[in-house]
Amino acid sequence: MSISPIKTSSTRQSSLVQFIKQTPSKPRPSTLKRDIISSMSSDEQPSHSRTSKDLKHEEEEQADERPQKKPRHSSPYPPPDHPSYHLPPSPTYNHPFPISPVPQSLKDNLKFNTLPIAINSPHQLDLLYFKRFIDPCVTRELTRYLLEELPWYRVKYTVRGVNINTPRYTTVFGKDSTDKPWNGYKVKPRAIPEILLLLMREVEHVTNSTFNFALVNYYSSGTDSISYHSDSESFLGPEPTIASLSLGAPRDFHLRHVKYKELGIGVEKMVLHDGDMVVMRGKTQEMWQHAIPKRAKAEGRINITFRKGVVPYATVNYNTYNVGSGGIYRWDGREMKEMRSG
Numbered sequence: 234m235s236i237s238p239i240k241t242s243s244t245r246q247s248s249l250v251q252f253i254k255q256t257p258s259k260p261r262p263s264t265l266k267r268d269i270i271s272s273m274s275s276d277e278q279p280s281h282s283r284t285s286k287d288l289k290h291e292e293e294e295q296a297d298e299r300p301q302k303k304p305r306h307s308s309p310y311p312p313p314d315h316p317s318y319h320l321p322p323s324p325t326y327n328h329p330f331p332i333s334p335v336p337q338s339l340k341d342n343l344k345f346n347t348l349p350i351a352i353n354s355p356h357q358l359d360l361l362y363f364k365r366f367i368d369p370c371v372t373r374e375l376t377r378y379l380l381e382e383l384p385w386y387r388v389k390y391t392v393r394g395v396n397i398n399t400p401r402y403t404t405v406f407g408k409d410s411t412d413k414p415w416n417g418y419k420v421k422p423r424a425i426p427e428i429l430l431l432l433m434r435e436v437e438h439v440t441n442s443t444f445n446f447a448l449v450n451y452y453s454s455g456t457d458s459i460s461y462h463s464d465s466e467s468f469l470g471p472e473p474t475i476a477s478l479s480l481g482a483p484r485d486f487h488l489r490h491v492k493y494k495e496l497g498i499g500v501e502k503m504v505l506h507d508g509d510m511v512v513m514r515g516k517t518q519e520m521w522q523h524a525i526p527k528r529a530k531a532e533g534r535i536n537i538t539f540r541k542g543v544v545p546y547a548t549v550n551y552n553t554y555n556v557g558s559g560g561i562y563r564w565d566g567r568e569m570k571e572m573r574s575g
Protein backbone atom coordinates (compact mmCIF):
# COMPACT_ATOMS: atom_id res chain seq x y z
CA MET A 234 0.00 0.00 0.00
CA SER A 235 1.46 3.35 -0.97
CA ILE A 236 0.73 6.54 0.86
CA SER A 237 1.09 9.90 -0.79
CA PRO A 238 0.45 13.36 0.61
CA ILE A 239 -2.20 15.56 -0.98
CA LYS A 240 -2.80 19.28 -0.72
CA THR A 241 -6.07 20.35 0.74
CA SER A 242 -8.28 22.54 -1.43
CA SER A 243 -10.30 23.61 1.57
CA THR A 244 -10.45 27.23 2.65
CA ARG A 245 -9.55 26.09 6.14
CA GLN A 246 -6.27 24.32 6.72
CA SER A 247 -6.50 21.33 8.99
CA SER A 248 -3.89 21.21 11.73
CA LEU A 249 -3.18 17.66 10.70
CA VAL A 250 -1.21 16.62 7.67
CA GLN A 251 -3.60 15.05 5.23
CA PHE A 252 -3.00 11.87 3.36
CA ILE A 253 -4.82 9.89 0.79
CA LYS A 254 -4.31 6.18 0.81
CA GLN A 255 -4.24 4.24 -2.39
CA THR A 256 -6.53 1.49 -1.19
CA PRO A 257 -6.65 -1.88 -2.93
CA SER A 258 -9.15 -1.60 -5.75
CA LYS A 259 -11.17 -4.73 -5.08
CA PRO A 260 -14.03 -4.22 -4.38
CA ARG A 261 -13.63 -0.81 -2.80
CA PRO A 262 -14.52 1.96 -5.22
CA SER A 263 -11.46 3.53 -6.78
CA THR A 264 -12.86 7.04 -6.60
CA LEU A 265 -11.49 8.08 -3.23
CA LYS A 266 -11.07 11.63 -4.44
CA ARG A 267 -10.50 13.44 -1.24
CA ASP A 268 -9.32 12.83 2.20
CA ILE A 269 -10.70 15.03 4.91
CA ILE A 270 -9.90 15.25 8.53
CA SER A 271 -11.67 17.72 10.71
CA SER A 272 -9.89 19.41 13.56
CA MET A 273 -12.45 21.91 14.66
CA SER A 274 -14.39 23.09 17.62
CA SER A 275 -17.82 21.59 18.18
CA ASP A 276 -19.69 24.67 17.03
CA GLU A 277 -17.99 24.62 13.63
CA GLN A 278 -19.45 22.94 10.61
CA PRO A 279 -18.44 19.31 10.07
CA SER A 280 -16.02 18.74 7.22
CA HIS A 281 -18.71 17.23 5.03
CA SER A 282 -20.84 20.38 5.13
CA ARG A 283 -18.20 23.08 4.97
CA THR A 284 -19.41 26.45 3.92
CA SER A 285 -16.80 26.89 1.19
CA LYS A 286 -18.88 27.39 -1.94
CA ASP A 287 -16.50 25.45 -4.13
CA LEU A 288 -16.37 22.49 -1.86
CA LYS A 289 -20.12 22.46 -1.40
CA HIS A 290 -20.62 22.62 -5.13
CA GLU A 291 -18.15 19.81 -5.60
CA GLU A 292 -19.94 17.72 -3.03
CA GLU A 293 -23.31 18.34 -4.62
CA GLU A 294 -21.92 17.31 -7.99
CA GLN A 295 -20.42 14.25 -6.49
CA ALA A 296 -23.71 13.39 -4.78
CA ASP A 297 -25.55 13.73 -8.10
CA GLU A 298 -23.09 11.45 -9.83
CA ARG A 299 -23.28 8.76 -7.23
CA PRO A 300 -24.78 5.57 -8.57
CA GLN A 301 -27.77 4.57 -6.52
CA LYS A 302 -27.60 0.88 -6.10
CA LYS A 303 -30.20 -1.71 -5.32
CA PRO A 304 -29.35 -4.70 -3.17
CA ARG A 305 -27.58 -7.34 -5.20
CA HIS A 306 -29.41 -10.60 -4.70
CA SER A 307 -32.96 -11.35 -3.80
CA SER A 308 -32.42 -13.35 -0.60
CA PRO A 309 -31.29 -11.32 2.39
CA TYR A 310 -30.00 -14.46 4.07
CA PRO A 311 -26.26 -15.06 3.88
CA PRO A 312 -25.30 -18.19 1.97
CA PRO A 313 -24.50 -21.32 4.03
CA ASP A 314 -20.80 -20.82 3.25
CA HIS A 315 -20.73 -17.24 4.64
CA PRO A 316 -17.33 -17.03 6.35
CA SER A 317 -18.53 -15.32 9.54
CA TYR A 318 -22.25 -15.75 10.10
CA HIS A 319 -23.22 -19.36 10.63
CA LEU A 320 -26.90 -19.58 9.92
CA PRO A 321 -29.13 -19.96 12.99
CA PRO A 322 -31.56 -22.90 13.33
CA SER A 323 -34.34 -20.55 12.13
CA PRO A 324 -34.52 -16.95 10.86
CA THR A 325 -36.33 -15.93 14.06
CA TYR A 326 -34.19 -17.95 16.47
CA ASN A 327 -34.53 -16.71 20.09
CA HIS A 328 -36.44 -13.55 19.14
CA PRO A 329 -38.41 -12.61 22.26
CA PHE A 330 -41.47 -11.73 20.13
CA PRO A 331 -42.23 -11.97 16.40
CA ILE A 332 -40.68 -9.26 14.25
CA SER A 333 -43.03 -8.28 11.40
CA PRO A 334 -41.87 -9.01 7.85
CA VAL A 335 -40.01 -6.12 6.22
CA PRO A 336 -42.57 -4.13 4.17
CA GLN A 337 -42.04 -4.47 0.43
CA SER A 338 -41.94 -0.66 0.09
CA LEU A 339 -39.00 -0.56 2.48
CA LYS A 340 -37.16 -3.28 0.58
CA ASP A 341 -37.88 -1.62 -2.76
CA ASN A 342 -36.55 1.75 -1.64
CA LEU A 343 -33.35 0.56 -0.01
CA LYS A 344 -30.59 2.14 -2.09
CA PHE A 345 -27.05 2.91 -1.12
CA ASN A 346 -24.32 5.42 -1.80
CA THR A 347 -21.27 3.25 -2.26
CA LEU A 348 -18.65 5.99 -2.69
CA PRO A 349 -16.70 6.76 0.47
CA ILE A 350 -14.38 9.52 1.55
CA ALA A 351 -11.24 8.25 3.28
CA ILE A 352 -10.38 10.00 6.52
CA ASN A 353 -6.89 9.33 7.78
CA SER A 354 -4.41 10.94 10.08
CA PRO A 355 -0.71 10.31 10.69
CA HIS A 356 -1.77 8.97 14.09
CA GLN A 357 -3.39 5.86 12.65
CA LEU A 358 -6.94 7.05 12.43
CA ASP A 359 -8.35 5.09 9.51
CA LEU A 360 -11.97 5.79 8.60
CA LEU A 361 -14.19 5.55 5.58
CA TYR A 362 -17.10 7.97 5.59
CA PHE A 363 -20.11 7.28 3.38
CA LYS A 364 -22.28 10.37 3.34
CA ARG A 365 -25.94 9.31 3.18
CA PHE A 366 -24.97 5.68 2.71
CA ILE A 367 -28.67 4.85 3.03
CA ASP A 368 -30.78 6.81 0.60
CA PRO A 369 -32.80 9.59 2.32
CA CYS A 370 -35.99 8.40 0.62
CA VAL A 371 -36.10 5.37 2.91
CA THR A 372 -34.44 6.36 6.19
CA ARG A 373 -37.66 7.52 7.84
CA GLU A 374 -39.50 4.29 7.13
CA LEU A 375 -36.44 2.27 8.11
CA THR A 376 -36.03 4.15 11.40
CA ARG A 377 -39.69 3.66 12.30
CA TYR A 378 -39.59 -0.02 11.40
CA LEU A 379 -36.51 -0.62 13.59
CA LEU A 380 -37.96 1.35 16.49
CA GLU A 381 -41.27 -0.52 16.33
CA GLU A 382 -40.06 -4.00 15.59
CA LEU A 383 -36.88 -4.53 17.60
CA PRO A 384 -36.77 -5.53 21.26
CA TRP A 385 -34.93 -2.82 23.22
CA TYR A 386 -33.18 -2.96 26.57
CA ARG A 387 -31.91 -0.51 29.13
CA VAL A 388 -29.14 -2.61 30.61
CA LYS A 389 -27.96 -2.30 34.20
CA TYR A 390 -24.76 -3.93 35.39
CA THR A 391 -22.14 -3.69 38.09
CA VAL A 392 -18.43 -3.14 37.59
CA ARG A 393 -16.18 -3.44 40.65
CA GLY A 394 -19.09 -2.69 42.93
CA VAL A 395 -20.32 0.31 40.93
CA ASN A 396 -23.85 0.13 39.50
CA ILE A 397 -24.03 1.29 35.89
CA ASN A 398 -27.21 2.25 34.05
CA THR A 399 -26.47 2.17 30.32
CA PRO A 400 -27.48 5.65 29.11
CA ARG A 401 -29.21 4.50 25.90
CA TYR A 402 -31.43 1.70 24.60
CA THR A 403 -29.52 -1.25 23.17
CA THR A 404 -30.11 -4.57 21.48
CA VAL A 405 -27.92 -7.14 19.72
CA PHE A 406 -28.27 -10.00 17.26
CA GLY A 407 -25.80 -12.56 15.96
CA LYS A 408 -23.27 -15.14 17.00
CA ASP A 409 -19.49 -15.41 16.76
CA SER A 410 -17.83 -17.23 13.87
CA THR A 411 -16.84 -20.36 15.80
CA ASP A 412 -18.59 -23.69 15.28
CA LYS A 413 -20.07 -23.59 18.77
CA PRO A 414 -23.76 -24.35 18.12
CA TRP A 415 -26.38 -21.69 18.59
CA ASN A 416 -27.92 -23.60 21.51
CA GLY A 417 -24.56 -24.05 23.25
CA TYR A 418 -24.50 -20.72 25.11
CA LYS A 419 -25.80 -19.74 28.55
CA VAL A 420 -26.88 -16.43 27.01
CA LYS A 421 -29.29 -16.87 24.11
CA PRO A 422 -27.82 -15.61 20.83
CA ARG A 423 -30.54 -14.32 18.55
CA ALA A 424 -30.78 -14.63 14.78
CA ILE A 425 -30.06 -11.39 12.91
CA PRO A 426 -33.45 -10.13 11.64
CA GLU A 427 -34.02 -9.84 7.91
CA ILE A 428 -33.81 -6.03 7.78
CA LEU A 429 -30.40 -6.02 9.47
CA LEU A 430 -29.21 -8.80 7.15
CA LEU A 431 -30.25 -6.69 4.18
CA LEU A 432 -28.14 -3.83 5.47
CA MET A 433 -25.29 -6.12 6.48
CA ARG A 434 -25.04 -7.57 2.98
CA GLU A 435 -24.56 -4.10 1.47
CA VAL A 436 -22.12 -3.02 4.17
CA GLU A 437 -20.09 -6.20 3.66
CA HIS A 438 -19.89 -5.47 -0.04
CA VAL A 439 -18.63 -1.90 0.28
CA THR A 440 -16.22 -2.66 3.11
CA ASN A 441 -14.85 -5.91 1.70
CA SER A 442 -15.42 -7.43 5.15
CA THR A 443 -17.75 -9.96 6.69
CA PHE A 444 -19.70 -9.62 9.92
CA ASN A 445 -21.72 -11.71 12.33
CA PHE A 446 -23.11 -9.23 14.85
CA ALA A 447 -25.47 -6.30 14.57
CA LEU A 448 -25.45 -4.08 17.69
CA VAL A 449 -28.14 -1.43 17.74
CA ASN A 450 -28.33 1.68 19.95
CA TYR A 451 -31.23 4.08 20.31
CA TYR A 452 -30.43 7.50 21.75
CA SER A 453 -33.84 8.81 22.71
CA SER A 454 -32.65 12.31 23.65
CA GLY A 455 -29.53 14.38 24.23
CA THR A 456 -29.00 12.78 27.63
CA ASP A 457 -28.56 9.38 26.01
CA SER A 458 -24.94 8.91 25.06
CA ILE A 459 -21.94 6.63 24.88
CA SER A 460 -18.77 7.73 26.61
CA TYR A 461 -15.24 7.45 25.24
CA HIS A 462 -14.30 3.85 24.59
CA SER A 463 -12.68 1.76 21.92
CA ASP A 464 -14.03 -1.49 20.55
CA SER A 465 -10.62 -3.07 20.70
CA GLU A 466 -11.97 -6.13 22.45
CA SER A 467 -9.73 -9.13 21.85
CA PHE A 468 -12.81 -11.16 20.89
CA LEU A 469 -13.01 -9.15 17.65
CA GLY A 470 -9.47 -10.15 16.65
CA PRO A 471 -6.71 -7.72 15.63
CA GLU A 472 -7.52 -4.54 13.69
CA PRO A 473 -11.27 -5.12 13.52
CA THR A 474 -13.37 -3.38 10.90
CA ILE A 475 -16.53 -1.93 12.45
CA ALA A 476 -19.18 -0.33 10.28
CA SER A 477 -21.42 2.19 12.03
CA LEU A 478 -24.68 3.47 10.53
CA SER A 479 -26.69 6.47 11.71
CA LEU A 480 -30.44 6.99 11.37
CA GLY A 481 -32.54 9.88 12.60
CA ALA A 482 -31.36 13.05 14.27
CA PRO A 483 -27.76 14.25 13.87
CA ARG A 484 -25.34 13.67 16.72
CA ASP A 485 -21.76 14.69 17.35
CA PHE A 486 -19.21 11.90 17.00
CA HIS A 487 -15.89 12.55 18.71
CA LEU A 488 -12.63 10.67 18.39
CA ARG A 489 -9.58 11.10 20.56
CA HIS A 490 -6.19 9.42 20.43
CA VAL A 491 -5.38 7.09 23.34
CA LYS A 492 -2.37 9.32 24.11
CA TYR A 493 -3.99 12.60 23.17
CA LYS A 494 -2.62 14.39 26.25
CA GLU A 495 0.97 13.23 25.92
CA LEU A 496 1.06 13.80 22.18
CA GLY A 497 -1.04 16.98 22.22
CA ILE A 498 -3.47 15.63 19.63
CA GLY A 499 -6.83 17.42 19.44
CA VAL A 500 -10.22 15.73 19.45
CA GLU A 501 -11.52 14.96 15.96
CA LYS A 502 -15.15 15.96 15.58
CA MET A 503 -17.74 14.94 13.05
CA VAL A 504 -21.51 15.24 12.92
CA LEU A 505 -23.22 12.04 11.89
CA HIS A 506 -26.42 12.59 9.94
CA ASP A 507 -29.39 10.46 8.96
CA GLY A 508 -28.20 7.65 6.66
CA ASP A 509 -24.46 8.26 7.14
CA MET A 510 -22.01 5.42 7.64
CA VAL A 511 -18.56 5.55 9.23
CA VAL A 512 -16.30 2.53 8.90
CA MET A 513 -13.54 2.27 11.48
CA ARG A 514 -10.62 0.22 10.22
CA GLY A 515 -6.99 -0.73 10.78
CA LYS A 516 -5.53 0.57 14.02
CA THR A 517 -8.42 2.94 14.75
CA GLN A 518 -9.73 0.85 17.65
CA GLU A 519 -6.24 0.32 19.11
CA MET A 520 -5.12 3.94 18.87
CA TRP A 521 -8.36 5.93 19.16
CA GLN A 522 -11.43 6.13 21.34
CA HIS A 523 -14.81 7.37 20.19
CA ALA A 524 -17.90 8.82 21.88
CA ILE A 525 -21.35 10.25 21.30
CA PRO A 526 -21.37 12.99 23.96
CA LYS A 527 -24.46 14.14 25.81
CA ARG A 528 -26.17 17.19 24.39
CA ALA A 529 -28.68 19.64 25.86
CA LYS A 530 -31.09 18.95 23.01
CA ALA A 531 -31.29 16.11 20.52
CA GLU A 532 -34.05 14.13 18.87
CA GLY A 533 -34.01 10.34 18.59
CA ARG A 534 -31.19 8.60 16.76
CA ILE A 535 -30.51 4.95 15.95
CA ASN A 536 -27.01 3.59 15.49
CA ILE A 537 -26.29 0.17 14.01
CA THR A 538 -22.81 -1.33 14.16
CA PHE A 539 -21.78 -4.44 12.27
CA ARG A 540 -18.90 -6.36 13.77
CA LYS A 541 -17.23 -9.75 13.57
CA GLY A 542 -16.78 -11.74 16.77
CA VAL A 543 -14.20 -14.51 16.46
CA VAL A 544 -14.53 -16.36 19.78
CA PRO A 545 -17.55 -17.47 21.84
CA TYR A 546 -16.92 -14.79 24.45
CA ALA A 547 -18.00 -12.20 21.88
CA THR A 548 -21.49 -13.68 21.97
CA VAL A 549 -21.52 -13.75 25.77
CA ASN A 550 -20.16 -10.21 26.15
CA TYR A 551 -22.44 -8.57 23.59
CA ASN A 552 -25.54 -10.21 25.00
CA THR A 553 -24.59 -9.42 28.58
CA TYR A 554 -24.08 -5.70 27.90
CA ASN A 555 -26.70 -5.06 25.21
CA VAL A 556 -29.56 -7.36 26.29
CA GLY A 557 -28.82 -8.17 29.92
CA SER A 558 -31.40 -9.65 32.25
CA GLY A 559 -33.85 -6.77 32.70
CA GLY A 560 -37.15 -5.93 31.00
CA ILE A 561 -37.82 -5.48 27.31
CA TYR A 562 -38.85 -2.08 25.97
CA ARG A 563 -41.00 -1.49 22.89
CA TRP A 564 -41.67 1.67 20.94
CA ASP A 565 -45.34 2.65 21.16
CA GLY A 566 -45.22 5.25 18.36
CA ARG A 567 -44.19 8.03 20.74
CA GLU A 568 -41.86 6.61 23.33
CA MET A 569 -40.30 3.46 24.74
CA LYS A 570 -42.52 1.48 27.11
CA GLU A 571 -41.36 -1.39 29.26
CA MET A 572 -43.32 -4.53 28.45
CA ARG A 573 -45.08 -6.22 31.26
CA SER A 574 -43.56 -9.60 31.94
CA GLY A 575 -45.77 -12.73 32.13
Ligand SMILES: O=C(O)CCC(=O)C(=O)O
Nearest residue numbers: 450459464477525536538
Ligand atom coordinates in the same frame (compact mmCIF):
# COMPACT_ATOMS: atom_id res chain seq x y z
O1 LIG B 1 -23.73 5.69 18.16
C1 LIG B 1 -22.63 5.69 17.62
O2 LIG B 1 -22.42 6.29 16.57
C2 LIG B 1 -21.45 4.98 18.26
C3 LIG B 1 -21.82 3.66 18.88
C4 LIG B 1 -20.66 3.00 19.54
O3 LIG B 1 -19.62 3.57 19.72
C5 LIG B 1 -20.78 1.62 20.01
O4 LIG B 1 -21.85 1.02 19.93
O5 LIG B 1 -19.74 1.07 20.47
